[in-house]
Amino acid sequence: MAASKDTAHAETPPADVVPDVDEPLDESSDDAPQKPARSATVLLLLSCLALNLFGYWVVSQTGFPLYLDMIGTAVVAIFIGPWSGAAVGLLTNILGLGITGESSAAFGLVNVAGALVWGYGVRSIKAGNIIPKFALLNVAVAFTCSLVASILLLFVFGGSTGHGSETTMNLLFEKTHSLGLAVFNTNIMYSLVDKILTGVIAISLIGTLKNRHHSSVYQGIEAEVHTFLAHRGGGCAAVLGPLPQKTLRKLL
Template sequence: MATAQPVARKKSSSQIPLTYVVALVPVAIALNIVGGQINTALHLPTFLDMIGTGVVAIVLGPWWGALVGALTNLIGSFISGPINLPFAVCNIIGALVWGYGVRWGWGKKYWSFFLLNMLVAFFVSLAAVPIYVFLFGGATGHFADMMTAAFLAMGQNLIVSVFSSNILVSLADKILSGFVALAIIEALPASMTQGIELPKSTGLSRVLWIAGGIVLGLAIALIVTALQAG
């Protein structure tokens, strides 16, 4: 009797109803694609194509997130051009860092969740730079290309220029995406998110923390835009 209880608890926390997966994965892919399209249409200094990846990686697990990332860029490459497909690598890395990061306790506090988003930005940029440089010669038509050109004009080499511009845009994007994902997760039914170690706060405090994170992401995006304009 004493040994049966913990086993039952562990099983219930690690097993998710299939309906959650069937409901969440397609919606997350759609969210990523719509976010990416809005970003492209408005020429924003972000990417916005990883919000759904973040939600699924945190709620369902890192490898479900990897599936969402892979399918997002695969479907995106049919919709908006083949350039999207190689960047599936970045989406998968983001899913793994978010998913494992939260499971290793980086999501317990708001400040550690903020650091986790910065870590996601770093690893995603690390993966994106070789793709930008060796595949596309440093430019794909994104907002960050103008910053890359500015860094090149300052005398930096191509790899440093691409990394510098990408990390700035990626920081704004992942902080924004991470906190929007957190807001979506908070709105999901409690049964879907039980067992996930996320920041514990209630009411106004929770709203303020999440809004603060989103505003910070937007502020970095604005600073990036201002730097570019200057």
């Protein structure tokens, strides 16, 4: 009997055993960081490429003086990263050869430059006054793209590719008698409108994505718009408080 009691005692685990705390975090738990699925990323890249090409086609068919071929580039550069945006931009202009001919490929450099400024720029924006900083970033993109485009226009295409903005360029050339000034001034005039509009559309599209809060710039803009609405709304602040997502997605 004594032996059986000793055996039973030996088989009983100690009462103070501590569970293993080094077990890996369950990726499916709410506490685990959620990353966009690879398939969702690929779908976003392809959708943004298609959006660029659609804008490119619309401009080529209508003679519209803006460009509209970098909305997808901006979305990818801001949301995923500058080099992913550059890849989408470059591919846009390569595929654009089938829309406007050989001039398209060279302007891939413009798309790449815009992607790098947007992508690195948003990641350097510090907290506070995000909206004016983002607006200035779009202006910086416009100047960068205009500089690259003007160099290409002057030294590769002799100042003309048949774009809708060239009516303005010809008028400026008649007044200034300087092709360089006419090309750059025309380009920056339309590029400022185009890139600010592109930035607004891009951040609005990011707001429709499931993982939109992975973008710190979108988070900052969302918070600032909500704060503005709350202050301006006065007595409506209590109503706006519980519904920021729905309200902001309509406004952005």
